[in-house]
Amino acid sequence: MKKxxxxxxxxxxxxxxxxxxxxxxxxxxxxxxxxxxxxITTYYPSPYGSYNQLQTNSLGVGDNNNNGQFDSGDVPTTPxxxxxxxxxxxxxxNPQAALDVNGTIVARNDIFAQSGIWLGGERRxxxxxxxxxxxxxxxxxxSGWIFSTATCPPGYVRTGCSGFFNYACWGDWWCDxxxxxxxxxxxxxxxxxxxxxxxxxxxxxxCLKVQ
Numbered sequence: 001m002k003k004x005x006x007x008x009x010x011x012x013x014x015x016x017x018x019x020x021x022x023x024x025x026x027x028x029x030x031x032x033x034x035x036x037x038x039x040i041t042t043y044y045p046s047p048y049g050s051y052n053q054l055q056t057n058s059l060g061v062g063d064n065n066n067n068g069q070f071d072s073g074d075v076p077t078t079p080x081x082x083x084x085x086x087x088x089x090x091x092x093x094n095p096q097a098a099l100d101v102n103g104t105i106v107a108r109n110d111i112f113a114q115s116g117i118w119l120g121g122e123r124r125x126x127x128x129x130x131x132x133x134x135x136x137x138x139x140x141x142x143s144g145w146i147f148s149t150a151t152c153p154p155g156y157v158r159t160g161c162s163g164f165f166n167y168a169c170w171g172d173w174w175c176d177x178x179x180x181x182x183x184x185x186x187x188x189x190x191x192x193x194x195x196x197x198x199x200x201x202x203x204x205x206x207c208l209k210v211q
Contacts, residue, residue: 062086129211132159135188137203143194144174152186152207160206163190167199175199 060075062085076083089095091102137150152158161180169175172195180190180203190203 058082131209131211133207135205135207137188137190137205139200139202141194141197141200143196143199146192146194146199146201148190148201148203150188150203150205152205156186156207156209158182158186158188158205159208161188162204164202165192165199167194169195177201180204
């Protein structure tokens with residue numbers, strides 16, 4: 001065999017060896033776990049996500065200026081203020097008013113209060129709290145036309161009137177209880193015709209105060 005042919009064979013075997021070595025490394029590397037890369041995109045302010053704590057100087061919910069963008073017009077300018085365009089529901093998924101609370105409302109500084117609505121240190125178990133009283137008019141006795149007037153005190157609203165005539169007239173035209181009627185804003189006037197000093201008329205006004 002000639003010297004040139006021997007040299008060519010050596011070169012071919014050397015090339016074949018390098019190829020086999022490269023092939024074995026490639027197969028081994030492809031069988032190893034490959035590194036994965038994950039890209040996370042964040043937004044500020046972030047419109048999505050769950051948070052354990054969230055703190056801000058002011059908060060705006062909704063498009064205040066109706067321009068379809070979240071901008072300075074959608075956030076209150078006074079620190080600590082909260083602006084909400086829509087309805088707020090607490091323990092309800094379908095609020096029917098600006099603030100719809102399904103449960104007890106407590107507005108108080110007293111940490112020992114248990115239930116009801118507290119306003120100005122006074123607890124309300126029903127709302128609105130009301131006070132009903134009966135205002136009695138001075139009795140009027142005598143013959144002829146007699147009147148008795150009952151008046152609700154300031155701060156109360158008249159809700160009804162009634163009266164009483166103590167004399168049994170037995171069909172006498174000049175002895176008759178004509179009724180008690182609301183007059184002005186807070187008065188009730190009883191009207192009757194008496195036939196003697198024993199004919200006495202009484203009036204009552206039913207008064208309501210909403211607190």
